[in-house]
Amino acid sequence: SQQGEEDPQALSIQEGENATMNCSYKTSINNLQWYRQNSGRGLVHLILIRSNEREKHSGRLRVTLDTSKKSSSLLITASRAADTASYFCATGPPNGANSKLTFGKGITLSVRP
Amino acid sequence: EPEVTQTPSHQVTQMGQEVILRCVPISNHLYFYWYRQILGQKVEFLVSFYNNEISEKSEIFDDQFSVERPDGSNFTLKIRSTKLEDSAMYFCASSEAGAETQYFGPGTRLLVL
Numbered sequence: 610s611q612q613g614e615e616d617p618q619a620l621s622i623q624e625g626e627n628a629t630m631n632c633s634y635k636t637s638i639n640n641l642q643w644y645r646q647n648s649g650r651g652l653v654h655l656i657l658i659r660s661n662e663r664e665k666h667s668g669r670l671r672v673t674l675d676t677s678k679k680s681s682s683l684l685i686t687a688s689r690a691a692d693t694a695s696y697f698c699a700t701g702p703p704n705g706a707n708s709k710l711t712f713g714k715g716i717t718l719s720v721r722p
Numbered sequence: 723e724p725e726v727t728q729t730p731s732h733q734v735t736q737m738g739q740e741v742i743l744r745c746v747p748i749s750n751h752l753y754f755y756w757y758r759q760i761l762g763q764k765v766e767f768l769v770s771f772y773n774n775e776i777s778e779k780s781e782i783f784d785d786q787f788s789v790e791r792p793d794g795s796n797f798t799l800k801i802r803s804t805k806l807e808d809s810a811m812y813f814c815a816s817s818e819a820g821a822e823t824q825y826f827g828p829g830t831r832l833l834v835l
Binding site for chain 1 (some may be wrong): 757764765770778780811822823828829
């Protein structure tokens with residue numbers, strides 16, 4: 610199994626609904642980050658949570674981290690059509706900063722207007 | 723807001739040809755990275771670079787690949803003799819010293835025929 614596996618692979622919701630995406634990982638981490646990728650475009654950093662944190666908020670985003678279960682979830686509240694994109698979790702290794710990120714395969718989120 | 727830029731946005735090349743992908747990292751960042759994403763697959767780490775040296779590389783980053791910081795602003799990835807399987811989106815990223823967050827460029831889509 611791979612580091613950084615997201616589920617579901619695809620999610621379709623109505624505008625205004627909340628979207629919850631999950632990520633599991635296998636090895637010890639220093640941090641977990643979520644990125645967004647619009648179709649054919651670059652990766653945009655959304656939020657980072659460190660291994661000693663349990664929950665963080667940023668605007669309509671809420672991320673949780675459970676290191677005992679090696680899992681994280683990203684919640685987007687009050688979704689908008691513009692949130693349609695692929696979402697990736699990426700883990701940073703225990704040695705901390707400036708290290709390679711290991712990405713999952715991503716979740717395709719479609720928000721219907 | 724400063725951002726990572728990459729050129730070209732698209733490149734088509736013949737198998738066996740050399741390609742150079744260019745990146746301009748964010749100006750006060752000291753760590754630079756290349757990742758690639760084969761169509762429909764996850765983003766994979768290739769190499770990280772600091773203080774004019776490779777600091778980490780993956781098994782993908784074999785002798786066909788090289789990186790260089792030819793001047794104070796550019797960071798390049800060279801593929802000496804391209805193969806069909808090198809077709810992918812290549813992302814450059816940069817980060818500040820001591821930071822976990824990496825900022826990604828928009829990518830170069832490379833197609834090897």
